[in-house]
Amino acid sequence: xxxxxxxxxxxxxxxxxxxxxxxxxxxxxxxxxxxxxxxxxxxxxxxxxxxxxxxxxxxxxxxxxxxxxxxxxxxxxxxxxxxxxxxxxxxxxxxxxxxxxx
Amino acid sequence: xxxxxxxxxxxxxxxxxxxxxxxxxxxxxxxxxxxxxxxxxxxxxxxxxxxxxxxxxxxxxxxxxxxxxxxxxxxxxxxxxxxxxxxxxxxxxxxxxxxxxxxxxxxxxxxxxxxxxxxxxxxxxxxxxxxxxx
Numbered sequence: 001x002x003x004x005x006x007x008x009x010x011x012x013x014x015x016x017x018x019x020x021x022x023x024x025x026x027x028x029x030x031x032x033x034x035x036x037x038x039x040x041x042x043x044x045x046x047x048x049x050x051x052x053x054x055x056x057x058x059x060x061x062x063x064x065x066x067x068x069x070x071x072x073x074x075x076x077x078x079x080x081x082x083x084x085x086x087x088x089x090x091x092x093x094x095x096x097x098x099x100x101x102x
Numbered sequence: 103x104x105x106x107x108x109x110x111x112x113x114x115x116x117x118x119x120x121x122x123x124x125x126x127x128x129x130x131x132x133x134x135x136x137x138x139x140x141x142x143x144x145x146x147x148x149x150x151x152x153x154x155x156x157x158x159x160x161x162x163x164x165x166x167x168x169x170x171x172x173x174x175x176x177x178x179x180x181x182x183x184x185x186x187x188x189x190x191x192x193x194x195x196x197x198x199x200x201x202x203x204x205x206x207x208x209x210x211x212x213x214x215x216x217x218x219x220x221x222x223x224x225x226x227x228x229x230x231x232x233x234x235x236x
Binding site: 008009010011012014015046047049051053057082083085086088091094095096097098100102 | 160
């Protein structure tokens with residue numbers, strides 16, 4: 001995975017994963033480990049949060065297409081290794097809230 | 103807070119909503135709970151935050167439901183717990199504002215985006231290359 005080609009976004013647009021497609025099943029503990037390690041990362045990388053939320057839904061019965069989606073998140077991280085949340089000293093404390101659904 | 107991210111989450115809604123407006127309304131209500139918690143915490147550590155705090159949302163219909171105390175035939179089935187938002191708006195603790203979809207930072211948490219939008223919103227979230235800021 002270390003020398004994989006980096007991609008720009010953690011997830012393909014218009015991607016539709018489904019729980020009952022016909023591709024081969026993958027090793028569930030491995031899949032879960034991958035999700036777990038990604039979840040750990042959301043503390044500093046809120047940008048991959050949505051992608052993880054999606055792939056995490058298939059933990060009960062993961063197959064090849066779901067694994068590909070997880071691998072894409074890793075490929076995205078490969079290209080953005082130095083990114084992190086940045087809080088500067090002179091941030092003021094006015095609260096703003098944003099909300100959206102899809 | 104300011105322009106920095108302090109609290110965020112992205113999840114699958116645990117109820118099924120019949121319309122976009124309704125789903126947004128429910129999302130705003132849960133956003134409002136987080137906001138009230140943050141306001142309390144800030145007040146505890148003697149930061150003053152003056153209400154009303156603005157919540158930006160890209161759906162004007164949902165904003166209108168929160169302003170209008172009338173029951174419409176299409177909104178009367180929304181559980182009462184979500185109308186706690188309306189109470190907060192009346193008490194001037196929060197105010198709902200329209201923000202265009204393009205500037206909507208929360209968009210990044212709800213759907214896969216094309217490269218340009220994704221990179222723009224990511225930078226707005228405050229996720230940047232570590233070396234560029236020091």
